Amino acid sequence: MADIFQGNFQKRDEEIKKLLRIEDSFDLIRRRFVIGGRQAAFYTVDGFLKGEVSEKVMEFFYKITPEQMPEDFADFLQQEIPYLDLMKLADQEAFVKAVLSGMSCLLVEGYDIILALDFREYPGRSVDEPDKDKVLRGARDGFIESLIPNMALIRRRIRDPELSFTLVDIGRSSKTDVAVCYMRNRVNPGVLRELMKRLRGIDVDSLTMNQESLGECIFKKGWLNPFPKFKFSERPDTTAACILEGSIVILCDNSSAAMILPTSLFEIIEDANDYYFPPVTGTYLRFSRFLINVVSIFLTPVFILLMQHEDWVPHAFEFIKIQDPMYIPPVAQLLILEVAIDGLRMAAVNTPNMLNTPLSIIAGIVFGDYTVKAGWFNSEIMLYMAFVAIANYSQSNMELGYAIKFMRIQLLILTGIFGLWGFLAGTVILIVTPLCTRTINGRNYLYPLLPFDKVQLMKRFFRVSLSENEKLNHQSSK
Numbered sequence: 001m002a003d004i005f006q007g008n009f010q011k012r013d014e015e016i017k018k019l020l021r022i023e024d025s026f027d028l029i030r031r032r033f034v035i036g037g038r039q040a041a042f043y044t045v046d047g048f049l050k051g052e053v054s055e056k057v058m059e060f061f062y063k064i065t066p067e068q069m070p071e072d073f074a075d076f077l078q079q080e081i082p083y084l085d086l087m088k089l090a091d092q093e094a095f096v097k098a099v100l101s102g103m104s105c106l107l108v109e110g111y112d113i114i115l116a117l118d119f120r121e122y123p124g125r126s127v128d129e130p131d132k133d134k135v136l137r138g139a140r141d142g143f144i145e146s147l148i149p150n151m152a153l154i155r156r157r158i159r160d161p162e163l164s165f166t167l168v169d170i171g172r173s174s175k176t177d178v179a180v181c182y183m184r185n186r187v188n189p190g191v192l193r194e195l196m197k198r199l200r201g202i203d204v205d206s207l208t209m210n211q212e213s214l215g216e217c218i219f220k221k222g223w224l225n226p227f228p229k230f231k232f233s234e235r236p237d238t239t240a241a242c243i244l245e246g247s248i249v250i251l252c253d254n255s256s257a258a259m260i261l262p263t264s265l266f267e268i269i270e271d272a273n274d275y276y277f278p279p280v281t282g283t284y285l286r287f288s289r290f291l292i293n294v295v296s297i298f299l300t301p302v303f304i305l306l307m308q309h310e311d312w313v314p315h316a317f318e319f320i321k322i323q324d325p326m327y328i329p330p331v332a333q334l335l336i337l338e339v340a341i342d343g344l345r346m347a348a349v350n351t352p353n354m355l356n357t358p359l360s361i362i363a364g365i366v367f368g369d370y371t372v373k374a375g376w377f378n379s380e381i382m383l384y385m386a387f388v389a390i391a392n393y394s395q396s397n398m399e400l401g402y403a404i405k406f407m408r409i410q411l412l413i414l415t416g417i418f419g420l421w422g423f424l425a426g427t428v429i430l431i432v433t434p435l436c437t438r439t440i441n442g443r444n445y446l447y448p449l450l451p452f453d454k455v456q457l458m459k460r461f462f463r464v465s466l467s468e469n470e471k472l473n474h475q476s477s478k
Contacts, residue, residue, distance in 0.1 A: 003015075003092065004016050004019060004092055004095065004114075005090060005092070005112055005113075005114070006112075008109075009039050009107070009109040009110075012107060013032075013041055013107065016030075016041075016043060016095075016107065017030065019092070019096065020043065020096070020099060020100075022043075027045055027046045027047055028043070028044075028045060028046070028099075029042070029043070029044050029045070029046050029049070030042070030043055033058070033061070033062075035061045035062075035064055035069065035080075035108060036064040036065060036066050036068055036069030036080075037065075037066030037069060038066075038069060038108055038109040038110055039108075039109040040061075040106060040107060040108045040109065041106075041107045042104050042105070042106055043099050043104070043105045043107070044099060044102070044103070044104040044105065044119070044120075045099065045100065045102050045120075047102075047123065048101075048102030048120040048121065048122060049102075049104065049119055049120065049121070050119045050120065050121040053083075053119050054104065054119045056082075057082060057083055057117065057119075060082045061080075064080055068080070071110070073111040073112070073113050076108070076111065077115070081115070081117075083117050085117065085118040086115060086116060086117045086118065087115075087116050088113050088114075088115060088116075089105065089113065089114040089115070089116050090112070090113050090114075095114055095116075097169070097175055098116040100175075101120070101175075101177070102120030102122065103116045103117065103118050103119070103120055104116070104117045104118075104119045104120075105117075122145075122146045124144050124145055124146045124149070125144055125145075126144075127141040127142055127143070127144055127149065127153065128140070128141070128142060129141065129142050130142035130143070130234035130235065130256070132234060132396055132398075133233060133234050133235045133238070133272060133396050135235075135272050135273050135276050136273060136276065137276040137277070138237065138272065138273075138275075138276040139235070139236070139237045141153060141236060142234045142235060142236070142256070143234050143235075143236060143239075143251075143256045143257065143258060144256055145253075145254050145255065145256050146253070147177050147179055147251055147252075147253040150236075150251050150256075150258070151165055151179060151181070151251065153236035154181060154236055154239060154240050154243065154249075156236075157236060157237065157240035158183075158240050158243060158244065160183070162183050162184045162185045162186070163181070163182075163183055163184075163243070164181070164182055164183070164184050165179050165180070165181050166179070166180045166196070167179055167180075168180065168196070168199050168200060170199065170202050170204070170207060170214065170217075171204055171205060171206040171207050172203075172204070172205050172206070173205050173206050174205070174206035174207055176206070176207045176210075176252065176253055176254070177252075177253040178199065178214065178250060178251070178252050178253070179250070179251040179252075180192075180195065180196065180199070180248060180249075180250055181239075181243060181248070181249040181250075181251060182243065182247075182248045182249070183243055183244065183246065186244070186245075186246040187246055187247075187248060188246065188441060190441070191248065191262060191440060191441040192248060194440060194441070195218070195248060195261070195440060198217075198218050199218070202214075202217045202218075204217060207252070210252055210254055210255045211232070211250070211252045211255045211257060211259050214250070214252060214259070215229065215230055215259065218440070219440075225433060225436075225437055226399075226402060226403035226406045226407070226433075227265070227399075227400070227403045227433065227434055227437050227445065228263075228268060228397065228399035228400055228403065229261070229263075229437075229439065229440070230259045230260060230261050230263060231259075231260040231261070231263040231267055231268050231397065232257045232258070232259060232260070232397070232399070233257065233258050233260060234256055234257050234258070235272055237272065238272050239258040239260065241275075242260045242267075247260050247261065247262070247263070248260075248261055248262075261439065261440055262439035262440045262441045262443060263439060264439065264443070264444075264445055264446065264447045264448075265400075265434055265445055265446055266446075266447075266448070266449070266460040266461075267460070268395075268397050268400050269286070269289060269290060269293070269395055269397075269400070270286070270460070271285070271286075271289065271395060271396055273285060274286050274463050275463070277463075279462075279463045279464055279465050280463075281463075282463030283461075283462050283463040285463075286461065286462075286463055287461070288394075289394050289395050292391045292394045293391065293394065293395065293404055295387075295391065296387070296388050296391035296392065296404060296408065297404055297407055297408045297411065297430065298408075298411070299384055299387065299388060300334050300384055300385070300388060300408065300412055301408065301411040301412050301415045301423055301426065302423075303320070303330075303381075303384055304330055304331055304334070304412065304415050304416055305415050305419070305420065305423050306320070307321070307322065307330055308415075308419055309419075309420075320380065321380075322378050322380050322381075323380075324378055324379070325375070326378060327375045327376075328375075328376065328377070329416075330378070330381060330416075331412065331413070331415075331416030333376075333377050333378065333381045334381060334384075334385065334412055335409070335412065335413070336377075337377065337381070337382070337385040338385070338405070338408075338409060338412075341385065341388075341389045388408070392404070392405065407429075407430050407433070410426055410429065411423065411426035411427065411429075411430060412426075413426075414426040434446055435450070448460060
């Protein structure tokens with residue numbers, strides 16, 4: 001194919017038509033007109049065009065007379081372009097990407113360079129509070145699927161010139177825009193270089209599943225390890241706070257979540273609600289969440305272990321023993337309920353809103369009273385699994401919730417088969433798995449517990465006041 005930057009206007013216009021296959025796609029616009037006695041053409045995508053702004057610019061172009069038309073492109077750019085958001089294009093691949101990403105590209109007779117003006121307006125929803133990361137008090141805005149508004153939500157909270165956004169496009173076909181956000185004076189330079197190296201080294205056709213696909217490309221190994229390597233957040237305030245702490249944030253176009261790294265287990269467990277309450281309340285919420293997660297892992301395996309050795313049960317706790325006849329082994333009951341709870345969760349996600357209430361009522365009756373009366377499940381086991389199901393929602397990170405679930409299931413199976421030795425082996429696996437997990441900077445997943453950092457550990461376990469946090473940061477930087 002001929003170069004669209006060589007030849008006269010007619011030849012270049014025809015080559016652009018062939019390159020973009022404009023006649024095959026009705027949403028691609030090619031608008032020819034005259035600027036100052038010279039032929040010109042706009043190329044853009046209909047669905048991304050902001051009509052009001054483009055009309056104003058076109059009105060200005062029509063007022064240019066032949067005498068006012070500069071011979072040099074630099075003079076034309078300086079004197080006759082009444083718009084700020086633009087860039088010069090001298091590369092064919094950059095031109096195609098600019099048009100297909102929604103920019104309006106202007107070809108003018110006599111000028112070799114093509115001008116790209118950003119009139120685009122992506123279809124999108126309002127920046128409402130995300131359903132998953134709700135807070136009782138605090139900001140009510142959330143990220144959406146457009147990259148530029150998401151960057152603006154962060155810039156609104158951090159008005160510092162050290163805040164940097166580096167753009168990378170990934171995917172041979174999708175050419176997905178990915179923005180890497182960081183504070184230049186606080187980020188670890190080595191981690192930033194390693195991350196940019198991995199991002200620029202990704203060679204895939206497209207990011208099919210968006211950020212999940214991007215995460216799998218960044219971390220190519222360790223897919224059997226269920227613990228999340230990233231912290232995801234749909235809240236701009238949480239994301240801005242992490243950036244100020246020196247973290248790197250990845251924003252992906254068409255995704256409403258920010259990917260925060262490097263991250264540790266203690267950072268993932270943190271919640272925005274911890275910081276919208278006084279320090280004592282925030283510390284209580286944090287300890288409660290951590291304790292509930294630990295109990296949810298060990299509750300059912302310990303129960304099975306005690307049912308295998310009923311003489312171990314203290315006299316004061318004999319009420320935990322199953323009183324009714326058991327038709328199905330307790331381990332099998334618990335495993336069935338683990339799958340059933342996920343089935344109910346998936347059904348709730350895929351059920352229309354108007355049917356959610358009837359479905360909840362039917363599920364409560366069938367899986368509650370009827371299954372116990374029919375002998376499928378014992379009431380004690382239903383009680384413990386109800387606690388486990390509710391405990392999964394005590395923290396907002398779904399990836400961590402499933403990691404806890406998988407650890408509990410393996411511990412449950414090993415305990416059911418091998419008894420005490422299986423319980424001990426499962427506990428060892430539970431401890432070793434996060435110990436062997438590394439973040440992108442090579443630090444242990446259990447930092448600041450391993451390696452031990454007293455100042456950072458205090459910050460992760462205790463919700464301290466803002467002034468005290470400043471002191472701790474100063475001590476940590478020494």
